[in-house]
Amino acid sequence: MTKLISVLNGTGFQGRSVVKELIKDGFKVKTFTRNLNSNVSKELKGLGAEVIEYDFEGKSKEEIAQVLEGSYGVYLVTLTPYTKNEVEYGVNVADASLLAGTVKHIVFSTLPNAMEITGGKARLPDYENKCEIEKHIRQISKQSNDQFVSSFVSAPMYHQNFQTYYPPVKTQGDSDSYSITLPGKPDLKLDYGDINDIGKIVSEQFKNPAKYSGIIVPFSSDELTGDQVAEIFSKVTGKKVVYNSISTAEYSKSNNLEAGAYADMFDYYNEFSYFPSSFDKTFAKNITKLTNLEEFLRNINFKLE
Incomplete structure (x- = not known):
């Protein structure tokens, strides 16, 4: 059955x-x-x-x-x-x-x-x-x-969040320049991934209950700094995209409805990163090919107008 x-x-x-x-x-x-x-x-x-x-x-x-x-x-x-x-x-x-x-x-x-x-x-x-x-x-x-x-x-930081919570924003007075503004330190590497990949991981867990009993399977296709994220957007869109690092206090005052919660999370990320070392990210990579940020942007035909 x-x-x-x-x-x-x-x-x-x-x-x-x-x-x-x-x-x-x-x-x-x-x-x-x-x-x-x-x-x-x-x-x-x-x-x-x-x-x-x-x-x-x-x-x-x-x-x-x-x-x-x-x-x-x-x-x-x-x-x-x-x-x-x-x-x-x-x-x-x-x-x-x-x-x-x-x-x-x-x-x-x-x-x-x-x-x-x-x-x-x-x-x-x-x-x-x-x-x-x-x-x-x-x-x-x-x-x-x-x-x-x-x-x-x-799950890591969703690639999809660049479409919703913190998309590239056009620089005032420059039609070909954009910025991604987040309260992450310039050298902070964060785990990113396409949330659509989660289904393959969960299905594999249901197919192999004994193997994954008690196990946490984190997934991350990319560990990227803000500058690396901006470089990928520039490469895919052909537009100049830069990363703008601001303080968490400043970010919490922005118009983003989730800004306060994101600022608190970035206070944590800036000191401890996203996934702790105890989270074994090799599980997910052995289950399925994870979609990196560049692949995701090309798959959805992401454009900056």
């Missing part, structure tokens, strides 16, 4: 990639949305996914277990709109997965433990919440005597 995987938040960047790759690899997929009429919902349904209108927020673990019943695996990513009660949401889904009875494997999208890495100095709610959920998932997996396998994936 073909195994059924329930993908939570399947219409987001991560979930969408996971749904598509699981279907390619022969899994049955069930995913959930608040809007069945969205373009993404329709696309996933057209690919063969069962798309269900369901809002997990505020639901008990018993209610969630009923929805997950019949699934062999669960992919969990905790993103907006669940950030207000992210830990409660993630813990409830994990407990419900175990309670459902049929679920044997959960894959959770986590982040490095910034509190542990910095000795308690960094307060990054997005990181802390995911680490709390990861800790809980590991506990219930251990209590089940490994009958309930848990695996983890960890």
Whole structure:
């Protein structure tokens, strides 16, 4: 019988990639949305996914277990709109997965433990919440005597963020010059990747539960400084693109709606980088060819007008 995987938040960047790759690899997929009429919902349904209108927020673990019943695996990513009660949401889904009875494997999208890495100095709610959920998932997996396998994936800075949060901006008075402004130190190397690659990694984890039991698989196609990022944009677009490094305090005052949170994260990155040395990035590179920044920009035919 073909195994059924329930993908939570399947219409987001991560979930969408996971749904598509699981279907390619022969899994049955069930995913959930608040809007069945969205373009993404329709696309996933057209690919063969069962798309269900369901809002997990505020639901008990018993209610969630009923929805997950019949699934062999669960992919969990905790993103907006669940950030207000992210830990409660993630813990409830994990407990419900175990309670459902049929679920044997959960894959959770986590982040490095910034509190542990910095000795308690960094307060990054997005990181802390995911680490709390990861800790809980590991506990219930251990209590089940490994009958309930848990695996983890960890995404880098998305290449896609250069289309949304911090795209190159035209220099005033110079039609052929652009800048990328971030609060990263000039010599800071950050991990980048195409979020569309996450699906191949997660599918491989579901296909090999014993191999990836308890393992975090981070992925990174590039480790780049800001100047190297700008050079790649210049090469692809034929326009002059420069990297503009500013202080985190200055960046937090910008018009970017996420500027405050990004400034806090860059305070952390500037001292500790993105992935800690304990995160083994060779796992992902052995699973699939990762799309580097130049390839990504050429694939989407990125242009600067």
